[in-house]
Amino acid sequence: MNDKKAFALYLKNKLGDGLSLDQIENLIEKPRQIHQGDLAFPCFQLAKILKKSPNEIANQLASGTVPDHFEKAEAAGGYLNVFLNKKIATLELLTKILNDKEKYANHIFGNGKTIVFDLSSPNIAKPFSMGHLRSTVIGSSLASISEKCGYKTVRINYIGDWGTQFGKLICAYLKWGEEDKVRGNPIEELTKLYVRFHEEAENDPSLNDEGRMWFKKLEDHDPQATELWVWFKDASLKAFQKIYELLDVQFDSYNGESFYNDKMEETVKELQGKNLVETSEGAQIVRVGDDIPPCLIKKKDGATLYATRDLTAAIYRKNTYAFDQAFYVVGHEQSLHFEQVKRVLKRLGHGWADNMHHVPFGLILQDGKKMSTRKGRTVLLETVIMEAIDLAELNIREKNPELEELRTVARQVGVGAVIFHDLKNEKGNDVEFSLDQMLKFEGDTGPYVQYTATRIQTLLNKGNFNGKLPHEISIEEESWELISVLNEFPATVEQAFHRKEPSVISKYLLKLSHKFNQYYANVKILNSPETPERLVLCASIQIVLKEGLRLLGIQTPKQM
Ligand code: ARG
Numbered sequence: 001m002n003d004k005k006a007f008a009l010y011l012k013n014k015l016g017d018g019l020s021l022d023q024i025e026n027l028i029e030k031p032r033q034i035h036q037g038d039l040a041f042p043c044f045q046l047a048k049i050l051k052k053s054p055n056e057i058a059n060q061l062a063s064g065t066v067p068d069h070f071e072k073a074e075a076a077g078g079y080l081n082v083f084l085n086k087k088i089a090t091l092e093l094l095t096k097i098l099n100d101k102e103k104y105a106n107h108i109f110g111n112g113k114t115i116v117f118d119l120s121s122p123n124i125a126k127p128f129s130m131g132h133l134r135s136t137v138i139g140s141s142l143a144s145i146s147e148k149c150g151y152k153t154v155r156i157n158y159i160g161d162w163g164t165q166f167g168k169l170i171c172a173y174l175k176w177g178e179e180d181k182v183r184g185n186p187i188e189e190l191t192k193l194y195v196r197f198h199e200e201a202e203n204d205p206s207l208n209d210e211g212r213m214w215f216k217k218l219e220d221h222d223p224q225a226t227e228l229w230v231w232f233k234d235a236s237l238k239a240f241q242k243i244y245e246l247l248d249v250q251f252d253s254y255n256g257e258s259f260y261n262d263k264m265e266e267t268v269k270e271l272q273g274k275n276l277v278e279t280s281e282g283a284q285i286v287r288v289g290d291d292i293p294p295c296l297i298k299k300k301d302g303a304t305l306y307a308t309r310d311l312t313a314a315i316y317r318k319n320t321y322a323f324d325q326a327f328y329v330v331g332h333e334q335s336l337h338f339e340q341v342k343r344v345l346k347r348l349g350h351g352w353a354d355n356m357h358h359v360p361f362g363l364i365l366q367d368g369k370k371m372s373t374r375k376g377r378t379v380l381l382e383t384v385i386m387e388a389i390d391l392a393e394l395n396i397r398e399k400n401p402e403l404e405e406l407r408t409v410a411r412q413v414g415v416g417a418v419i420f421h422d423l424k425n426e427k428g429n430d431v432e433f434s435l436d437q438m439l440k441f442e443g444d445t446g447p448y449v450q451y452t453a454t455r456i457q458t459l460l461n462k463g464n465f466n467g468k469l470p471h472e473i474s475i476e477e478e479s480w481e482l483i484s485v486l487n488e489f490p491a492t493v494e495q496a497f498h499r500k501e502p503s504v505i506s507k508y509l510l511k512l513s514h515k516f517n518q519y520y521a522n523v524k525i526l527n528s529p530e531t532p533e534r535l536v537l538c539a540s541i542q543i544v545l546k547e548g549l550r551l552l553g554i555q556t557p558k559q560m
Contacts, residue, residue: 024041043080117327168207416446418446
């Protein structure tokens with residue numbers, strides 16, 4: 001039984017009918033200071049019901065004997081604080097972690113239901129942006145966290161490979177493109193062409209019409225347009241794949257926007273069949289309430305839009321995966337778009353649209369402004385990652401020149417730094433891009449957590465740790481704090497899931513690492529009579545650090 005339940009039952013027995021077991025459990029808190037005990041029950045609400053002072057109630061509750069699980073109960077400041085029986089709690093927890101290993105803190109509340117993730121989703125013929133990095137790492141982490149909570153997941157990379165911009169690009173290529181150059185350096189050259197198109201269109205607006213015409217041709221399967229598009233797409237996917245390999249992320253599907261080209265007509269028909277479509281200034285729209293603009297379904301020239309594809313994709317995914325929930329991990333600047341899409345689906349009678357959640361995140365800014373390919377304000381992600389890896393290699397070589405598989409470790413550390421830097425703050429915050437910050441290996445960083453885990457590995461090796469629990473465990477003041485942090489891991493995972501917030505995990509890992517490093521500085525782990533039990537504690541911490549890093553998409557090196 002978990003400690004909170006045991007405490008709630010104890011209170012329920014003493015209190016009788018005043019509050020239900022659930023109410024009691026919900027009121028129980030964790031005291032801020034460890035000397036205040038392990039769990040606390042605030043008596044203020046009860047004081048109102050019973051018309052007594054909170055202190056009086058707390059004192060009453062503190063009298064008599066406490067159950068086995070606990071050592072003592074104390075009244076203080078209107079709270080009843082209980083202290084766990086440290087010996088029982090420690091033995092129970094460490095046994096559990098060593099037995100369960102990486103499965104410690106697994107939950108079953110997901111019940112095998114499916115969550116579909118829409119993540120990463122870069123646009124072809126453009127560099128992989130910092131925003132797409134955010135979507136990739138936040139999305140992958142949330143998917144891993146969901147799996148740990150008992151859900152099945154489907155990771156969909158909804159590649160941006162359809163839309164007017166590809167008409168513009170084809171048009172630009174046919175006017176100014178050189179095949180050799182594009183073959184040599186596709187993304188860079190195509191981006192240049194795209195930027196040039198916009199510059200020239202400022203003086204010559206007819207270019208925009210030409211671009212739209214080329215997209216229309218593409219939608220109508222024109223061979224020349226299609227051939228160029230296929231080429232641009234293949235080259236882009238190859239470039240993206242390099243980044244996915246570096247980050248070690250995988251997807252279950254790459255069905256991007258173009259996948260829905262031949263499926264959108266059905267959606268439009270369905271909308272028309274239910275009389276939801278209106279013509280406005282030649283375009284087809286669906287109204288979705290007075291508080292937000294209508295959703296655009298087709299342009300004047302009959303071309304489909306971003307929203308048309310997302311509507312079609314949502315219906316397709318519901319039919320294909322029978323999802324319980326769908327998470328769209330996309331920057332917060334697209335909130336209106338997802339609200340419109342959901343409302344259109346609801347107007348179609350698809351109540352399940354309530355289970356679609358836009359999971360928004362903040363922008364990466366450069367000098368306070370949004371990065372923009374069109375305006376040439378971008379930083380190449382691949383460059384950033386490669387720099388991180390090189391710097392990691394330099395650092396490691398300095399400290400540990402003999403290290404085996406140095407390049408592999410450097411990759412794990414460099415990539416770990418980049419991912420952790422992204423996931424350590426609340427996802428909704430905008431962040432100013434800083435290569436220096438991303439490449440930091442000390443302080444509150446991924447490499448610091450990785451280093452803590454490998455440091456423990458060294459201790460376990462030196463102490464010949466055999467994975468078994470010692471028969472006797474004596475409880476030391478210094479280790480109790482660590483035990484109580486280890487005990488929080490299951491609730492931390494659950495909270496990260498409910499808040500859709502990987503930073504809950506990263507903050508927890510920093511806390512656990514700090515506490516371990518304090519412990520390490522104060523306690524002699526090896527060559528002491530207590531070595532066996534201290535190693536058990538270390539091993540448990542390592543299991544949790546590794547698993548926590550895995551949930552963030554970060555590997556733990558064997559050594560560093
Ligand atoms: N490709 C889009 C962009 O870069 C993101 C796609 C997000 N997913 C979606 N289902 N709309 O802005």
